[in-house]
Amino acid sequence: MIIAIGSDHAGFALKEIIRARLESQDHRLTDFGTHSSEPADYPDIAVPLAQAVASGRFERGIMVCGAGIGSSLACNKVPGIRAAVAHDTYSARMSREHNDVNVLCLGGRVVGPELAMEVVRVWLRSEFTGEERHARRLEKISRLERPGADASG
Numbered sequence: 001m002i003i004a005i006g007s008d009h010a011g012f013a014l015k016e017i018i019r020a021r022l023e024s025q026d027h028r029l030t031d032f033g034t035h036s037s038e039p040a041d042y043p044d045i046a047v048p049l050a051q052a053v054a055s056g057r058f059e060r061g062i063m064v065c066g067a068g069i070g071s072s073l074a075c076n077k078v079p080g081i082r083a084a085v086a087h088d089t090y091s092a093r094m095s096r097e098h099n100d101v102n103v104l105c106l107g108g109r110v111v112g113p114e115l116a117m118e119v120v121r122v123w124l125r126s127e128f129t130g131e132e133r134h135a136r137r138l139e140k141i142s143r144l145e146r147p148g149a150d151a152s153g
Contacts, residue, residue, distance in 0.1 A: 011064025096126035
């Protein structure tokens with residue numbers, strides 16, 4: 001799979017572990033930074049990563065910050081992105097199967113490396129079910145990205 005990966009300083013150590021393990025499993029990754037534990041603002045990494053995923057250059061993205069929350073907020077501002085924080089395998093699987101999430105956000109200060117890798121593994125293997133009820137709900141969310149539209153329509 002072709003994956004965009006990134007982190008701020010708080011997620012740097014966990015990102016490095018995830019990156020190395022995924023590369024050893026023959027995934028193709030592009031690292032959007034940061035490349036050290038020096039302070040970095042998560043929107044500066046999350047937004048370009050999300051834009052690259054939205055453009056279709058990458059199949060999915062993984063963003064790691066302190067709690068995963070800030071990165072999720074930043075990524076979700078990019079049209080076409082559905083980012084979610086998942087720190088357990090059930091949430092990771094549901095984010096894909098029901099919400100077709102294309103950016104997984106993790107908290108480097110929240111989840112340890114082994115659990116993070118299990119969450120990533122489940123998330124990467126899960127697919128959107130395409131069931132009508134889920135597709136209908138996602139279309140309502142997508143409408144919010146269009147000027148003047150609302151989700152009810």
